């Protein structure tokens with residue numbers, strides 16, 4: 001046969017790109033490559049799209065089992081909401097807040113509780129207008145960040161020498177965002193979020209106020225319907241190898257797909273489970289072994305009978321295995337609440353344990369049922385929301401944003417330049433990866 005016969009178009013030779021992972025980063029990258037006329041196959045390990053987002057139902061309501069809130073000023077979210085004409089739904093106002101005090105949990109009006117925490121956050125993030133002068137370019141003032149980036153949230157709390165009452169008001173939040181203790185998370189991670197939100201408590205509170213009416217799956221479905229990539233479900237990838245001007249991606253089941261380029265859009269905490277040839281460079285290896293998403297992350301939906309209404313609860317650091325819970329919608333039988341836990345000892349499927357944990361926040365719920373999702377225990381996430389550890393910003397960025405080779409590119413909400421740990425960051429990263437993969441950057 002003539003030599004060119006080997007070049008005959010097969011599904012493999014015709015394919016331009018493979019995207020590994022159908023979360024927000026992967027679906028965005030696929031859509032952007034399709035918009036450039038490329039043939040794209042998404043290989044997804046699970047049997048659904050969405051990754052660390054998952055729109056489901058509980059208590060007769062649409063609920064998000066993972067990422068939920070979006071903010072209309074987040075640039076990528078705002079663009080996508082307009083593009084697909086998707087509406088937002090606003091959380092209803094709180095009736096009251098239970099906050100920790102040295103004498104136990106105490107009820108506050110939402111105005112008084114918000115003002116007290118806002119004043120403390122202002123103090124906590126003092127200086128961030130300078131060191132995050134351009135919050136979407138986190139290393140713009142790298143000169144100011146060298147020492148600051150090594151500080152944990154605990155270091156900053158200690159530096160402020162707050163009264164015990166004041167410290168209790170905010171250390172529950174610094175601990176939970178860090179994924180355990182305030183020693184785990186970097187000051188510069190929370191300070192970047194605060195800066196992105198406009199350096200105000202109002203801006204920060206607004207990041208937990210709006211949801212997509214269709215659920216997050218509505219945006220993903222719109223992206224897929226517009227761009228129509230081939231999506232292969234139940235296809236966990238085991239290896240990615242570049243050779244002979246192509247990239248070969250092999251699933252755990254042993255099927256190999258090849259393409260001109262690959263976008264690896266799996267969580268950073270999962271990178272070490274895939275064999276890369278060539279191997280990962282130093283920054284990627286460090287990120288993969290340290291992890292960026294918090295390891296213990298459980299989201300718990302609680303359905304309770306009427307009685308407590310729209311109450312918010314927050315514990316001080318170490319005060320409860322569920323240090324934060326937030327009211328959601330009314331149901332025919334009562335009220336839904338959503339709680340967060342980073343305590344590996346909590347069995348969040350156990351109603352008695354959940355009730356006890358919430359009681360420590362000052363609220364006695366008459367629980368009908370619970371629905372818990374442990375993202376740290378999921379093999380295709382190995383963690384929840386991203387929250388950088390001390391030193392990671394200055395030691396890993398921008399190397400970790402680089403491609404492995406011109407044909408192998410990474411995308412993830414865990415390594416965004418702006419809203420790392422948010423949907424907006426995942427979309428940002430997917431957009432950037434498509435440009436890199438297509439040789440435009």
Ligand SMILES: Cc1cc2nc3c(=O)[nH]c(=O)nc-3n(C[C@H](O)[C@H](O)[C@H](O)COP(=O)(O)OP(=O)(O)OC[C@H]3O[C@@H](n4cnc5c(N)ncnc54)[C@H](O)[C@@H]3O)c2cc1C
Pocket residue numbers: 020021022023024025026043044045046049050051052053065066067068069070235236237238265266267270274297298299375379380381383384385386411412413414420421422423424426
């Ligand atoms: C509990 C929780 C609450 C959150 N709350 C918010 C919030 O309110 N607002 C907000 O903006 N963000 C929130 N986030 C963060 C947000 O959900 C994430 O930043 C975002 O979903 C990450 O998207 P991604 O595409 O980068 O990763 P993922 O969504 O994790 O997608 C990665 C995909 O890769 C797939 N995959 C993994 N391994 C393989 C493999 N070997 N082969 C093939 N496929 C593979 C996975 O199945 C997954 O579909 C929250 C996250 C959690 C966990």
